[in-house]
Amino acid sequence: MAPSNSKQEAPSRLFIIAALVLLGTGMFWGVTGGLQYLIPGFLKSYLPFQKIRPLHVSSVVFWIIFSSTGAVFTYLQQHTGKKIYSRLLIKIQLIIFSLSVIAILISYCAGIFGGREYWEFHPILALPIVAGWILFLINFIKSAGSFRNQPVYVWMWFTGILFFLFTFLESYLWIFPYFRNNVVNDMTVQWKSYGAMVGSWNMLIYGSSIFLMDKISNSKNYSHSSMAFLLYFIGLFNLMFNWGHHIYTLPTHNYIKHISYAISMTELFILGRIIFNWRASVSAAKKNFHKTAYRFLVAADAWIFLTLLLAIIMSVPGINLYTHGTHITVAHTMGATIGINSFLLLAIAFDILNDTCLSFEPYKKLFNRGYWLANISLFVFWISLIGAGVVKAKWQLSTSQIPFSSMMLQLRPFFIVFFISGVVMMTGFLCIIYPLLKNNVLCYFKFKTTGKIQTHYYSPAA
């Protein structure tokens, strides 16, 4: 593999830096939303929950999209040892994406919506995202060269990019009356596309994680192994067919839902197995050198199992009836996007951004504290959401007609814990991302003025 730091990587690193900014600001919106759970009228006239929720969800979804794009570009260069086909296209893509996200967030603040859940912005703003993604696809194909004898992560990146484009377009089929006029069809297509879209970005993230594991263990055994290719095919199969569990409450055939849910379970299980096996094979010295990246992989490993556990419980039809529309679904989504996606992406961000002109040594303690704060509070956060979900689920199906206001009073202790753990979690994440952002931004400008990149390799491990 080529050395990790080069002038060529600068634009792709910028994607990750922008992503970290989105993560920081996104959590701020999340905490504000958590406060609105506790104080229902809080900021109602300026930023009500209807605005705060999309501000939060879009920011964190774009954190995932920006950082996985940056990871693919950086790792592709390290894999091939060559420049990306066009640095100009990366820059154009970055500018298009950044301007689109700024426009989306401003439009939410101004109360301009028009989209659907998760993409609540006006559909016109989807056009630049599609255009930017097409540039990504072209740049990737041209840079990857031949697909013969490529390790699994190159295939994962390729299918992830291709299917994201497809499913993103599919999620906008509702703009055509043919799809919109039939509620069941409309919702089926909508949730199918969302399920597959998450599968697509998982391809980008899992592919980059496998690249990182190879890099840490200094071997390509995993990425050429039959287990890794099995994971890839199961992931692809999942991406195409696992969406049935999203339409559990729609009047469609039960066998479709059961088969697709069974398929979706296999993907997390196999990824967990790969990370687990890989960990055992890395020597202690290598582990120490990359310890921060390694630690995040370990944390993601634990969250894969917790998420899997919750998902299996939620998949039982009798239980799904209760959990639908409660905070248990939110616990599942946030557990996966924070515990799995964000921890894997932070491992990658550390690997890519830790060679700067300034030392990270003074931040050692801060990283450690941040890591433990984020992990422990995420667990409390997750449990509080499940607790609130259980109370709401019981109320939804209760025959004793308890008023909504009484149920909300019962949820209050869970919301207090949710809010406090959310603030602690945000603090933990900020302790981790602040030094990364500070050193990279300072060194970027230093590079701009001197034209030289001085690297200061560092293993931010305790």
Ligand code: HEM
């Ligand atoms: C890495 C950080 C985070 C990520 C990736 C993340 C992700 C998400 C996602 C995907 C949703 C949509 C859930 C769904 O519709 O099922 C969501 C909702 C939400 N998140 Fe976060 N989140 C993060 C941090 C936080 C923090 C620190 C808080 C603070 C309390 C928070 C509070 C909320 C709230 C209040 C909602 C709305 C739930 C509802 O609709 O009732 N999030 N988050």
